[in-house]
Amino acid sequence: QKEVEQNSGPLSVPEGAIASLNCTYSDRVSQSFFWYRQYSGKSPELIMSIYSNGDKEDGRFTAQLNKASQYVSLLIRDSQPSDSATYLCAVRIGGNQFYFGTGTSLTVIP
Amino acid sequence: DVKVTQSSRYLVKRTGEKVFLECVQDMDHENMFWYRQDPGLGLRLIYFSYDVKMKEKGDIPEGYSVSREKKERFSLILESASTNQTSMYLCASRDRGYGYTFGSGTRLTVV
Numbered sequence: 191q192k193e194v195e196q197n198s199g200p201l202s203v204p205e206g207a208i209a210s211l212n213c214t215y216s217d218r219v220s221q222s223f224f225w226y227r228q229y230s231g232k233s234p235e236l237i238m239s240i241y242s243n244g245d246k247e248d249g250r251f252t253a254q255l256n257k258a259s260q261y262v263s264l265l266i267r268d269s270q271p272s273d274s275a276t277y278l279c280a281v282r283i284g285g286n287q288f289y290f291g292t293g294t295s296l297t298v299i300p
Numbered sequence: 301d302v303k304v305t306q307s308s309r310y311l312v313k314r315t316g317e318k319v320f321l322e323c324v325q326d327m328d329h330e331n332m333f334w335y336r337q338d339p340g341l342g343l344r345l346i347y348f349s350y351d352v353k354m355k356e357k358g359d360i361p362e363g364y365s366v367s368r369e370k371k372e373r374f375s376l377i378l379e380s381a382s383t384n385q386t387s388m389y390l391c392a393s394r395d396r397g398y399g400y401t402f403g404s405g406t407r408l409t410v411v
Contacts, residue, residue, distance in 0.1 A: 222399075224399040224400075226399075232404070232405075233390055233402040233403060233404050233405045234343075234390070234400075234402050235402070236399040236400065236401070239398070239399050278342070278343070280399070280400075286331045286333075286348060286350055286394065287345060287348065287358070288345075288399075288400065290342050290343040291342060292340065292341065292342035293342060
């Protein structure tokens, strides 16, 4: 069983809409949760981290964590074509090791 | 900003060659990691290190080794390159309590 699961997509949204990306994880002792954005041919870039239940907002991005249901999501408001990328969910399960999902491809259509 | 620098952006090597991938970080991070990324398989951890001269195997260490002689430098070694090691290799470093910072990646092709 995979530690971290994401829908691979592709997810397409029109410009200005809200993009919703979801991630589930299997280990209940997971401690820290991260969202990375990866443009084609580039390395992942950290965009959000969340450690406790609830919502965390940073500009147009909102991360949501529900530990009871073991999911974490990322909302992108007012989506822009520049948001088109693959979004990776990462979970830290004790120690230093992170587990990554395989990523969701997002396309924002102008 | 934390900078993680990988020495090569693209590499082409022959089967059986010994290959060195270098990674340097400039923020005094204790923890450094090597991943490979393949389509459909995502990021898979090869090795990590939490201190100088310390190393731990990740999920797919076979065919690889690492070296960390100085805190800022973490090297990945392919002892005898094979075609199934053609991949994107990503180095990352991390300070406690924070997420990873990735290098720009090395796309290795083994022919």
